[in-house]
């Protein structure tokens with residue numbers, strides 16, 4: 001019999017994996033704040049953190065986090081088969097599947113999320129920079145992109161919310 005997994009259980013597992021890999025939700029919220037404060041001077045870190053939580057409630061995001069981090073961990077332990085092991089462990093620049101999974105998850109939050117992800121991928125804001133320049137035998141090939149995707153989606157949510165407050169008659173789909 002197929003076992004159905006509750007979304008809340010998957011959300012908790014995704015948050016736990018992020019924490020185990022050294023990423024707190026507050027650090028992701030900080031990126032959201034930096035991305036959105038130019039457009040919303042009244043924005044608070046609390047609103048950004050709430051947005052990160054909402055994004056982590058989406059299955060597409062949860063699944064991307066679980067798959068990506070699992071591959072990072074397996075590569076770190078040398079448990080993948082070659083040549084995938086070397087491609088992921090060395091964070092080969094032309095691999096591209098780490099970004100593909102992250103962009104795919106960002107689609108849920110529309111074009112602002114996708115373009116914001118592209119920006120974060122290029123400029124490596126906040127903790128993304130730390131993850132990208134990982135120390136020693138740590139493998140964060142997927143993690144930096146996943147953090148970028150969560151931050152980009154949360155920033156997109158904040159941007160849309162702000163527009164809804166500005167134009168209360170507008171009905172969002």
Ligand code: MG
Nearest residue numbers: 098141142145
């Ligand atoms: Mg990467």
